[in-house]
Amino acid sequence: MGQAQTGTGKTTAFGVPLLEQIDLNEGIQGLVLAPTRELAVQVAEELNRIGQVKGVRTLPVYGGQD
Structure with missing residues (x-):
């Protein structure tokens, strides 16, 4: 845990070490847990930006919506 x-x-x-281990021929390979929806979206956006070079995509999944 870091603060x-x-x-x-x-x-x-x-994120960089996680993305370096991704094999594009496999399915879901990573899970990042965040305490809030806002942080989940921010992390996903940053990992998408970093992962563009390798072609990795991320998706934030969160609850609480109608």
């Missing part, structure tokens, strides 16, 4: 101010690279710190 630091916004903008210090926490998502990149765990």
